[in-house]
Amino acid sequence: MQYSLQAGGKRLRPVLLLAAAGAVRGEERAEEQAMPIACAVELIHTYSLVHDDLPAMDDDDYRRGKPTNHKVYGEAMAILAGDALLTHAFYCISAAPADTGLKPEIALAIVKDLTALAGARGMVGGQAADILGEQGITSLQELEYIHLHKTGDLIAFALLAGGRVGGASVAQLDSLAEFGTKLGLAFQVQDDILDLTGDAHKLGKKTGSDVAQGKVTYPYLLGVEESRALVERLTSEAKAALESAKFKKPEYLLALADYMMQRDH
Amino acid sequence: MQYSLQAGGKRLRPVLLLAAAGAVRGEERAEEQAMPIACAVELIHTYSLVHDDLPAMDDDDYRRGKPTNHKVYGEAMAILAGDALLTHAFYCISAAPADTGLKPEIALAIVKDLTALAGARGMVGGQAADILGEQGITSLQELEYIHLHKTGDLIAFALLAGGRVGGASVAQLDSLAEFGTKLGLAFQVQDDILDLTGDAHKLGKKTGSDVAQGKVTYPYLLGVEESRALVERLTSEAKAALESAKFKKPEYLLALADYMMQRDH
Numbered sequence: 001m002q003y004s005l006q007a008g009g010k011r012l013r014p015v016l017l018l019a020a021a022g023a024v025r026g027e028e029r030a031e032e033q034a035m036p037i038a039c040a041v042e043l044i045h046t047y048s049l050v051h052d053d054l055p056a057m058d059d060d061d062y063r064r065g066k067p068t069n070h071k072v073y074g075e076a077m078a079i080l081a082g083d084a085l086l087t088h089a090f091y092c093i094s095a096a097p098a099d100t101g102l103k104p105e106i107a108l109a110i111v112k113d114l115t116a117l118a119g120a121r122g123m124v125g126g127q128a129a130d131i132l133g134e135q136g137i138t139s140l141q142e143l144e145y146i147h148l149h150k151t152g153d154l155i156a157f158a159l160l161a162g163g164r165v166g167g168a169s170v171a172q173l174d175s176l177a178e179f180g181t182k183l184g185l186a187f188q189v190q191d192d193i194l195d196l197t198g199d200a201h202k203l204g205k206k207t208g209s210d211v212a213q214g215k216v217t218y219p220y221l222l223g224v225e226e227s228r229a230l231v232e233r234l235t236s237e238a239k240a241a242l243e244s245a246k247f248k249k250p251e252y253l254l255a256l257a258d259y260m261m262q263r264d265h
Numbered sequence: 266m267q268y269s270l271q272a273g274g275k276r277l278r279p280v281l282l283l284a285a286a287g288a289v290r291g292e293e294r295a296e297e298q299a300m301p302i303a304c305a306v307e308l309i310h311t312y313s314l315v316h317d318d319l320p321a322m323d324d325d326d327y328r329r330g331k332p333t334n335h336k337v338y339g340e341a342m343a344i345l346a347g348d349a350l351l352t353h354a355f356y357c358i359s360a361a362p363a364d365t366g367l368k369p370e371i372a373l374a375i376v377k378d379l380t381a382l383a384g385a386r387g388m389v390g391g392q393a394a395d396i397l398g399e400q401g402i403t404s405l406q407e408l409e410y411i412h413l414h415k416t417g418d419l420i421a422f423a424l425l426a427g428g429r430v431g432g433a434s435v436a437q438l439d440s441l442a443e444f445g446t447k448l449g450l451a452f453q454v455q456d457d458i459l460d461l462t463g464d465a466h467k468l469g470k471k472t473g474s475d476v477a478q479g480k481v482t483y484p485y486l487l488g489v490e491e492s493r494a495l496v497e498r499l500t501s502e503a504k505a506a507l508e509s510a511k512f513k514k515p516e517y518l519l520a521l522a523d524y525m526m527q528r529d530h
Contacts, residue, residue, distance in 0.1 A: 001385060051348060056340035075321035076396045083316060084385035090355050091380035094373050104369045108359050111376055115356035120349035131341045
């Protein structure tokens with residue numbers, strides 16, 4: 001569990017979560033209360049990587065520049081480490097009220113959001129569609145389903161949960177969810193582009209693996225240039241969605257959206 | 266997910282959970298409120314079986330008389346089905362307040378118990394110790410650790426969660442937890458005995474698999490007769506633990522303890 005948690009990574013989802021809490025509440029206290037939930041979202045992300053890298057799934061040997069979990073500890077331990085990381089995410093949320101004074105109703109709403117967005121109709125559903133898709137898709141519509149759920153849902157969760165910790169109104173939650181969904185899709189399209197055109201050293205993993213595996217991606221369906229235009233358009237739409245509600249300090253969230261669009265790893 | 270959930274099984278953990286709620290509250294309403302949590306514990310149990318049966322783990326082809334999940338759907342889908350079952354268990358708990366009027370504080374306490382008892386220091390930890398142990402244990406102490414966590418902890422959770430739904434006092438919760446831990450250990454020793462002496466048809470899985478895999482078990486360490494005596498002793502101790510607090514209707518729980526000791530599958 002520690003090996004994969006400490007293997008680095010951008011910590012993008014927890015950063016988005018903290019930024020969403022700060023956008024709503026506009027003060028330090030929001031980050032303190034959001035920290036256990038930020039840990040939870042990174043635990044979920046890490047478990048999903050450990051399981052996705054398994055030989056029966058994407059069969060990846062490297063992640064974040066290091067050997068994948070099962071390469072070091074074996075498949076059985078990697079499966080169990082993933083299971084325990086997933087379980088521990090819910091511990092972080094359930095312990096938050098005692099540790100930080102978060103209201104139990106809010107913590108429970110966050111648990112419910114996470115089960116919806118990380119489960120069978122969310123992240124796991126997206127990964128399942130991706131695996132099944134390798135057996136012969138894919139229309140742009142199917143690909144969008146995969147990306148929206150496999151990647152977008154957990155990013156949407158991060159923003160929603162940050163909003164909940166910050167005490168967001170319904171309008172603010174809707175706005176954050178839409179921001180997250182657009183941003184999540186943009187993020188995954190960007191990932192597809194980087195796999196094709198990026199620098200393996202900066203990415204910490206082999207590039208060209210999508211082509212090698214015959215995977216259908218946005219650049220495959222639309223070309224690289226049109227995919228880049230799509231990332232820009234989705235990022236603009238995400239930022240516009242954030243303007244549909246009033247936030248105390250949305251600047252950092254807006255800056256993160258631009259950072260994500262311009263990233264090279 | 267449905268395939269493994271509907272493959273049968275004794276539903277022992279949910280039955281224990283409902284019985285614990287009824288023991289504390291002594292009325293029908295307890296069962297209604299306990300039902301979503303009873304579903305959650307069966308979801309967790311089912312996910313653990315799906316993952317434990319994987320080729321990288323125990324590599325079992327049959328479970329409850331049917332081909333195991335990965336035999337039907339492949340390894341990738343079995344891993345994902347397990348992940349989604351685990352995630353959905355927390356959905357059931359988080360949705361309970363809206364569905365049945367369970368207090369959010371109680372639901373959150375149940376989430377926390379589950380993460381403790383099903384996670385790295387609970388059920389998953391027991392399974393990890395079991396897998397590592399195959400590489401050369403095992404003292405009786407190590408074996409007890411494995412059994413206590415791999416099997417005992419989720420049974421203890423079932424009783425604790427039932428107690429929480431029923432509105433148990435601290436003394437009642439302690440009593441239920443001890444009852445569950447003793448019963449869980451007895452259950453697993455009984456499982457070891459049945460693997461050696463049971464009827465494959467009644468069990469729905471091959472017998473003799475522990476011996477075939479060179480697994481260290483209670484009968485291996487103590488002999489069958491002494492293992493049977495241990496099951497009886499643990500069952501008596503469990504029942505005695507239940508008498509350390511006052512319950513409105515403990516009869517059904519006590520009867521379940523006897524049923525578990527006498528079961529042949």
